[in-house]
Amino acid sequence: MTTAEATPTKTVLSEPGVLVPGPGYDVPGMDVRYRDAFNQTLRDELNHDPDVFIMGEDISGGFDRDTLEPLDAWGGPFAATKGLVQDFGPERIRDAPISEAGFVGAAVGAALTGLRPVVDLMYFDFVTVAYDQLLSNAAKSRYMFGGQTKVPLTLFARSGGGTGHAAQHSESFYSMLAHIPGLKVVVPSDPYTVRGLLAAAIRDDDPVFLVNDKKLINMTGFCPEESFTIPLGKGRYLRHGSDITLVGMSYTSVVCKQAADQLAEEGIDAEVVDMLSLSPFDEDIIVESVMKTNRVVIVDEDTPRASMASEFAAVIADKAFDYLDAPVKRVTGPHTPVPYNKGLETAFMPQPEDVVGTVKTMLGV
Amino acid sequence: MRISREKLHWLYEVMYRIRRFEETMLEQTFRGNAMGVTHPSDGQEAVPTGICAHLTEKDWIGSTHRGHGHCIAKGLDTKAMMAEIMGRYTGQCKGKGGSMHIADFSKGMLGANAIVGASVPLAVGAALTAKYRGNEDESIGVAFFGDGATSQGVVHESMNLAAIWKLPVIFACENNQYAEATPAWYAVSTDDISARADSYGIPGVQVDGMDVFAVYEAAGQAVERARAGDGPTLLELKTYRYHGHFHADDPKKYRKSDEEEEYAERDCLQHFEKVVTEQKAMTAEQLKQIRDEIEQEMQDAVDFALNSPMPPMEELYSDVYVEYSNSLVGLR
Secondary structure (H helix, E strand, C coil), X not given: CCCCCCCCCXXXXXXXXXXXXXXXXXXXXXXEEHHHHHHHHHHHHHHXXXXXXXXXXXXXXXXXXXXXXXXXXXXXXXXXXXXXHHHHCCCCEEECCCCHHXXXXXXXXXXXXXXXXXXXXXXXXXXXXXXXXXHHHHCCHHXXXXXXXXXXXXXXXXXXXXXXXXXXCCCCCXXXXXXXXXXXXXXXXXXXXXXXXXXXXXXXXCCEEEEEEHHHCCCEEEEEXXXXXXXXXXXXXXXXXXXXXXXXXXXXXXXXXXXHHHHHHCCCCEEEEECCEEEXXXXXHHHHHHHHHCCEEEEECCCCCCCHHHHHHHHHHHHCHHHCCCCCEEEECCCCCCCCCHHHHHHHCCCHXXXXXHHHHHHCC | CCCCHHHHHHHHHHHHHHHHHHHHHHHHHHCCCCCCCCCCCCCCCHHXXXXXXXXXXXXXXXXXXXXXXXXXXXXXXXXXXXXXXXXXXXXXXXXXXXHHHCCEHHHCECCCCCCCCXXXXXXXXXXXXXXXXXXXXXXXXXXXXXXXXXXXXXXXXXXXXXXXXXXXXXXXXXXXXXXXXXXXXXXXXXXXXXXXXXXXXXXXXXXXXXXXXXXXXXXXXXXXXXXXXXXXXXXXXXXXXXXXXXXXXXXXXXXXHHHHHHHHHCCHHHHHHHHHXXXXXXXXHHHHHXXXXXXXXXXXXXXXXXXXXXXXXXXXXXXXXXXXXXXXXXXX
């Protein structure tokens, strides 16, 4: 993939007629791993703007005590920052101690004074350790100071169950972030969308949280060669269909697509909407799809109460009530922590079969 | 220690401006002209004054809920401050922040902050920007916080970060000895907060925060150290607030009157006046002229604020984001 020089901010998503970019899509590209697309985007943005720097635990993998050379022992959590410290140095790939509140606060201070920090919070669960800095400083500074300042801060972390990380390393509480005025939240679902959304997040002048579901990180998919951005707040269709709408976000978009493929085998034509952004979010695409299919299932790995699934359901009830032929259904995690045991953990997460079962019940087949 | 006449004039002017601003602000609060809660800092004037005397607009300060003194010492306009406290459109934050969120980024003021301890990492971040850009000689961070904030985890995290990264920052702990109504002797594990600096491998200095000359000298050394790239310093400035925690709080419910009298006798303004007149550095007439000018300034600030417009209703929705594609309007 190319780096820096050109970095055109082309909106690939709005190309007419494009549902899912992939082989056949007329830009140069190739199949890449999600983690590599992520790493390449960080590299692009570090090249693009000297004010961009990355901060987080283990991102440059420790230091040799004698030479003080960074070791890049792990390539960062989930190899997100692999190789970056060699090319950009430890000032721009800044290893932080285990002080999430402290270094997120410092990142807000750096953003307020002119830099564009990118923070790796490792596991999504660690958001709560830094929540005050996110809520009270990152998200509110612009408003409470009357628009004097902006906070061009990007944060990312890994969410989701399915990897045996248990209760404190598997959260998907998107709504705890989307609830905050002043903060934006994006949830890419494949290598293509993480590339475009991460670039857009880093270039955005507001604080943006990008959530990486752990189940996506080793997945492979098409990604254009050249750097591009995807507009924040826009969803996309992963599949067009006429019988029912499946709404996914992050990894549940993959679940929805798998469910739609299974349903197709049984003659049920499902439309799949991939939200991509949770704050702001694309009300139009949900309403448009529901007005066409008249039925909707929202699939969210988060726990059910006060979740994004609940929010989308409320929007549909408000704006597409007259078009509904069935109650809005949600497929979510249970109101429990994420269990360790593989069987229990699998039961926690929405599976394609759960979505298929819900759809069939709704359609009475 | 030698201090220029211009600087002496500045120290007295700023301390007196803070004193009279707080008294005037309280009077306006009790008249119902402030729109919410205010936290007066009178009594503590020597601390922000003695520290900010070494700073320029390129240096950054983080502040607290008791932030008026920090704002004034950093050069914020008292008319706009009074307007902000009265919720007016002409305030620094268009009336949307109020007393606890006064900020002026053009003056290097990162904002008063109403979460105890939460502004400390912001000053560390400002220092990180300076170090990143290689201009720490002309842009340092100062984190003001109280004795109450020394029990917050993020304050300790910030000190550790600044120490390991050798950032140009000063941790200015204004120990006024009460966190709301809770005394420091109860809530803080040591009677020498500055000693905690040892555990971060940085210098810690306990300073008489009622004596602006002592503050000025200690801060000068800390600022010099930061600008030279030698890293952070913790200053513990022992001081006292004359009023309660907030405007309607009666501190007599939790403070002894002999303690209040003891600090009143060590008042920073009276101490300053005594020293400069005894040493014939300034005359009583010069001091009076400064006071008279500030009196007029306060009157002008109140008139300006009271005659300023309220923010238009559109301001409810502006400044949440730079750009956002969903509606911000509440559901009705």
